Every structure is written in C-alpha cells, then in structure tokens.
Amino acid sequence: ILARCLNCETGITSKPCGVCSTCVEISEGRSIDLIEVDAASRTGVDDMRELLDNVQYMPSVSRFKIYLIDEVHMLSRSSFNAMLKTLEEPPxxxxxxxxxxxxxxxxITVLSRCLQFNLKNLSPEQIVKYLAAVLDxxxxxxxxxALWQLGLAADGSMRDALSLTDQAISFGSSEVREEPVGEMLGSIDAKVVFQLLADITSANGQRLLETVAQLSDFAPDYAALLDDxxxxxxxxxxxxxVDGAVDNSQGDEQQVLQAA
Structure with a gap:
C-alpha cells in the first residue's frame, strides 16, 4: 500500500488510484522497482552489501525504487552497520x-533515522467482514x-486470515464450514466455553464432566481453554x-449478554 502511495502515477498520495499501470504492477507483485527482501532468510552482511550496491541505480519506470525489508529485526548487527551510511544520506x-x-x-541508530508507523491489529469482526466479502x-x-473461528485464529493479521481461509477451502472441499474449520484449526469453539460456564453456574456437575469428556477426545490445549x-x-x-459496553468484536455478544 505504501509503495503504491509513493509511486502512483497521479502523484504521491495517501489514496493511490489503484488502476494506473504502476499501482496494478505493485498489486500483482510484478513491479521491478519494488524490491522485497525477507530479512529472516537474508541476515548476513554480504546479502546487505549486495542489496546496497544496487541502490545507486535509478528506478526503471517508477518515481522511486522501493526496498521493502520484512522482519527487519532479524538482520545481523553487521548488516545494520553496513546500512547506516545509506540511511544517513539516502539517494x-x-x-x-x-x-x-x-x-x-x-x-537505536537505525530507529532514529526512520519515520515510524505503528499499525494496530485488525479486530476479528473486521476480518470476518472482509472474508465474507471475498467468499461472496x-x-x-x-x-x-467458521469465519469467526478463522478471524480469531488469525490474531489480527489479514494475511494470516486469508492464508487460513485458503487452507479451509481445500480442507472443506471448496466450502468453509464450521466443523471442518474447527478440525483444521484444532481450536475450541466459543460455544463450548460458554457451555462450560453455564454448567458451572447452574451447578450441573454431570453435564460439566460430559462436556469435558467430549473435549478430551480432540486433545485440546487446556492452557488455551483456560485463557478462553x-x-x-x-x-x-x-x-x-456497564450497560452496552460489550460489542460483537469477538463474535460472542449474544452469548456474553445471555451469560451476564
């Protein structure tokens, strides 16, 4: 998104057009002026020097040549030191x-030369709405x-949510259904959590033990269950x-209100 903002043919903007040739190339991952680097697999100083050797060359077609380095904290200290001079006086x-x-x-020498943007995690509700739009x-x-299970499992990452959805489609024979998704994720449905709480509050010990026995058949993560x-x-x-303080951001508003 930032690469499109910087290189959109309409000019540097916070709202790239998304239809010009540069925006399309970046979106489709075929822009030759956007160089993506996975720092987790290229941590050495030689890799960084090889990368910086090409910095001097002008972009081929775009306004800027953009180096996108993912998981940059994985770089070695030697790599950061090799990068410092370029960051001090970037072309x-x-x-x-x-x-x-x-x-x-x-x-700190690198952080002080950067403009920082702290991106918040997406809520499960936002992820579910987007996944529903994509699947429609x-x-x-x-x-x-099933989408709520995927949204919660993604832990705020839309990329992870889309990846999990692809897996769910394959696992569920081109459909995304509740039971197959639960089996794929190995997660505990929120319904089970609230059922356990209902058994406890109603002092229904027999039902509580039956629910726990059913859970044990799936070898759940009991620490995660306690967290839930x-x-x-x-x-x-x-x-x-507080009246009205609970929303549906976790997909359990009705169950929470009923339990309350």
Missing part, C-alpha cells in the same frame, strides 16, 4: 520500508461461525457492570 530516488513485529530489537465474490459457500474461559468471564463482568 533521492530510493525509499526504504522496514516492516517488523519487534521494533525494540532494532538498533468468489461464490464460495461458508458458515459465519478467563476472557469470557472478563467480558461477562464488563457486561454486568
């Missing part, structure tokens, strides 16, 4: 985009509950304390 035709999930691991466009049948129960109890407590 006018070059832009560096550093992506990282752990900025604290970057040397592709005419693929799905259960909304704590998260549900937290949302229930908020719903009891």
């Amino acid at each position: 006018e035709h070059v832009k560096f985009l550093f992506a990282t999930t752990d900025p604290k691991k970057l040397p 466009l592709e005419a693929i049948a799905y259960d909304e509950s 129960i704590l998260a549900a109890l937290h949302r229930i407590a908020i719903a009891q304390a």
